[in-house]
Amino acid sequence: MLELYKGALDVPVILKRWYEEEAPNNYGAYIPFVGTVRAEDGIEGLSFDIYEPILQSWFRAWEQKANDKGAKVVMAHSIGDVMVHESSYIAAVFSPKRRVALELIDEYVEDFKASAPIWKYDIIDNKRIYAKERSTQIKGSGLLGGIQ
Amino acid sequence: MLELYKGALDVPVILKRWYEEEAPNNYGAYIPFVGTVRAEDGIEGLSFDIYEPILQSWFRAWEQKANDKGAKVVMAHSIGDVMVHESSYIAAVFSPKRRVALELIDEYVEDFKASAPIWKYDIIDNKRIYAKERSTQIKGSGLLGGIQ
């Protein structure tokens, strides 16, 4: 389940719904990672663009990977503006086993950061400024420039 | 904050309260680990004994360790009986930084499993049976038997 929302996430409602949906499914461990916008460098908030077709295929590959370990992944992300101290991202793992869950949440969140087709902008003075310095080139970038 | 509850945890309510309490404190990452009782080996549920004085000092050491990294740990645990598909344990980390949060939740949960003075019993036919095979000797065990 990949859920995209316009603006900030209602974190308690999402965490509760996921918990209750999986309660009968005999997973011993549920680990959500919640990402919240920090007040820093004078930003008013962050803004996100998402390219959904490739995000969906990235997510389906992770569903398969989790499934192979008897686990399940879910995700919620904001599109557009999210103000400081609001949340823009929840990634969660359900697994029968503790070790699988702890290892999977780490890999899943890190791969999300490195690969998911989402672009972040600082909101300063009501303008969107691409967060270039904090961004990561997707593996294989530069193909058309012959520099890879 | 170490919270002990008689019986199963109300997971959505606890996750929501912790999230809202820390929302103004500028943590970028919130990772709760929720432990739920699995239906296996014909158990009706699990039951827990806790020795609170040593659990409190174990927890205070973790508060200090998290604080040294700019992070915060919290925990909720059940005392007594928790039926299958109910939850008995939530450990959570708040941190400004993603990597600190992901590494801390892993260490924190693993050290909890190895060291926290909590004893687990299977509930079968309404009787409590010590989960000896799944239990771990605390570091330094056997001191009085001269075997360590």
Added chain:
Amino acid sequence: MVRVEFLGPIQKEPLNIEANTLSDVAKILSQDEELKEWIATSAVAVNDMLVSSLDIPLKDGDKISLLPPVCGG
């Protein structure tokens, strides 16, 4: 004719160009001075699949996307 789309912060309208391979696309895009930095740092998808070779044959109607550096979460 293939369609080239520029995602995220690359503020540029889609282009329709003649190209038989990604090498052709690279040649055409590299003539645009504004795109130089984006080309050097972007990943490439053909019909929403990320690709890692310039030898991919293209057919009429294919969609090529440029994905600049990402930062979700």
Added chain:
Amino acid sequence: MVRVEFLGPIQKEPLNIEANTLSDVAKILSQDEELKEWIATSAVAVNDMLVSSLDIPLKDGDKISLLPPVCGG
């Protein structure tokens, strides 16, 4: 006089015994056949602090706790 408490699954009432060190406690407890396995696998706390040496001097009123193997969560 020190007090020895048995935690969790060790189904045994607390004992009040005369002991000057943990070695004395070990000697007294090892006479109880029922406790043999628990002694071999339990950690020991003096006044709620886990200890790792038998040489700890004890004073009147100290509390010694035996903590058998744990499994929280």
